[in-house]
Amino acid sequence: MTTGSILAADLLIAVLAAAGWLGGGAASVTGRRRLALGLAAFALVATLARVVTIVALARAGWWFAAEKVLIAAPLSLIATAGAGAWWLRSRSVGVALFLTGYAHSAALLVTVLHGYPASAGAALLAASGVIAATAVTWRLLGARPSRTVSRTAGVVAAAALVAGTGLAAQPGSADVVPHLHEAGVAAGVGEPTKRFTLVAGTTATGWAFNGQVPGPELTATVGDVLEVTLRNTDIERGVTLHWHGYDVPNSQDGVPGITQAPVLPGAEFVYRFRADQAGTYWYHTHAVSDVGVRKGLYGVLVVRTVPVTGVDVTIPVHTLGGRTLPEPRTERIAAGQPVRLRLVNTDNTTHRYALTGTPFLVAAIDGSDLAGPAPLTGTAVLIPAGGRYDLVFTAPATPVALLVDGRAIWSTGAVTTATGKWPVLDPLGYGRPAPVPWSRHDREFTLVLDRGLDLKGLLPRYAHTVNGAADPDTGVQVARLGETVKFTVVNRSTVVHPWHLHGHHVLVLSRNGQPATGSPLWLDSFDVRPGEVWEVAFVAGNPGMWANHCHNLPHVEAGMTLHLMVRG
Structure with a gap:
């Protein structure tokens, strides 16, 4: 068991x-x-x-x-x-x-x-x-x-x-670490080479950026300086932009109360950062995120090293008002063309993806390329809330289809293969291994994820907790710039918690005591299932105050978040 x-x-x-x-x-x-x-x-x-x-x-x-x-x-x-x-x-x-x-x-x-x-x-x-x-x-x-x-x-x-x-009912003993809410663009980034404007507002079916769900796809090439102006027309509780998985300077991270104030109706905020990480990412509001993301305030960010060759498709999967997006579509592709499917899970729960009709490689996870990926057939992948997988293959002459939870989302023709019984890829054993880059850890923190009655506020509430406390009593974990930090993340609850650290990617060391044996796995979102214990590590290389939370966003609203302060 x-x-x-x-x-x-x-x-x-x-x-x-x-x-x-x-x-x-x-x-x-x-x-x-x-x-x-x-x-x-x-x-x-x-x-x-x-x-x-x-x-x-x-x-x-x-x-x-x-x-x-x-x-x-x-x-x-x-x-x-x-x-x-x-x-x-x-x-x-x-x-x-x-x-x-x-x-x-x-x-x-x-x-x-x-x-x-x-x-x-x-x-x-x-x-x-x-x-x-x-x-x-x-x-x-x-x-x-x-x-x-x-x-x-x-x-x-x-x-x-x-x-x-x-x-x-004793007040929490959470450490309070002072930090500044810096307004405006980050210093030293340079003049923008690409400019975008995102206007958040209500629609007949929910909330949207520029009147569309998902919001516009933002694309850049490594070396670009992006400037994104966020405006709010009529969302009363405010909006921000968080660049999920993109390790931007702290002032551009878009977390209300930590790096900026929410952008209220009639106001705007300008984000500026350098595109120095190639890969598949996404953006979403972090203000009232459990409501805003679910209602449609999200979009895709793709950063490439070279111009597009072959077929490059982004597929953000989202549940909007009980309806799964995107709508199924068929795309005719000539045999022999290289294809990259950028799969993004913008929901609160895990989705199961199955690519049928061709062998494929998992080329990247959470924006980081994998070393030595092997061809896969008859294998599904599970993508946690907030996570991204890039699948690559050469288009065959016969049809190919991508199924999400058994439903065809994207295809090149009619495919009838049943995928429900396919085994699921374990990314911890996939690809070519490499030595862990550190011999020791300067800081070690344990995060025990649970649920319970929170009595610290004016009114009791049933909360999702970290180390027995719910936000804002979870405290701040402090590391110095350049230190190697190890997290032990334990789930003793009965539900899955997709864990997400802002500003950094973490290297997976082990799960349930079993070391990772595949390609070095650098993640920003990973599912911690009931009873699991994950050990991950990273270099605290991005100074500032960073949110560290479950990406099932209602769990965040119910208290499952804490903060990491990286002091320069």
Whole structure:
């Protein structure tokens, strides 16, 4: 089993255990003793099974089991043992079963609502809930505990509640690193050789740049200086331009509150940067991005080293109002022509791409060329949210088609090949390997991705978290210019998190402890699936404050973002 499947199994077993104990209590108080015994036996088996899953998760990494080992397991096992002793000495069998059920429910809630890391506040709140619920149940069932027991239980529950709430709601300890919001063009770039204007505004179907979705394709040749003027006509919450995957100077990165203020209706902002990275990239608003990108504020940026030869096609895949873009199209291509398909995933989730009718190479990922790519046939590729793959091939005399999630998007003719059962390429083992360029890392940071109840703001919210905190309490990680930085990115949640660092590409070192064995893989967007642990590294070569976040944009809105400060 994968760590992700163990995480899912652990949650299911926890639910079954809690339901078994509570069900047993309900059966006992209604006089159905056999059913109560049966449910209790089932719950005991589930409790022992959860011990197995917790041990397995702890072996996979402390991140996956911290709150289970320190809070959930002790709470559940102590309650189970205590209820067993109570059962043997008392006629209050129902209360004993309810006590165990409450403890298992609290243990489950610690994992679901609190997550990583384990904290004294969560332990106190869980204990308070169990004590209070048991005391109330005891009284309602007419067992009439002694006044001393009642008072003691009330005092302990209240004290645990107050202390736990105080600890849980403490202001975050996030570091605050001063930075400037620089307006205007970056210094030292030079005079522009290519100028573009993008006008953001509402349309009948959503939002758009220059009245079209996607926005205009921006193209350049290495050495060009691009100047892009962004204007906002009527989008009230403001817009910006973020150059996804393009390592621009920090002042041009387009992150509201970090590098610039949002461009409000009637205003404009001028971006200027040098085109020194060839490859396939894209741009999108970073202001209210979970709404703006979904509604259509995105487009493609392509930088080439030489003029186009052969057929060069960009295919940004996007879901707009439940409709998949682009619309299917057929393009007639003469046999023998070189073809490059630039695939861009602008959605929040992974898409599956299958090219049928010809062998092909994956020439580049996220704008970086791969070394020694081998021909592929009958193989699909998965592109994470924000990611890009360049597929190249020589056009055959027979039809070729690109299918996205089983739907033909681009073709040279009718193709009927079924691709649903094709294996998926693992890019970590594709291409010719090369030694890692560093022998050590100057800085190491761990990012544990999770979800839980965020109590730091005025109103509680269920948030996607990094290291147990949600933005703006996630803090700033600091590196000095030129240092080598290693990130360990851990996903202990049950959903995929496509991770994206601004201003830098990262070199993949390993996934789940297995080193990358293919071409050096420089990425700016990569899927961290449930239970996965990625190790990536990079040189902090671009000074400034950089966003570092999940590119499932609703997750960002729900708190899954932090920042990297590279100090010059």
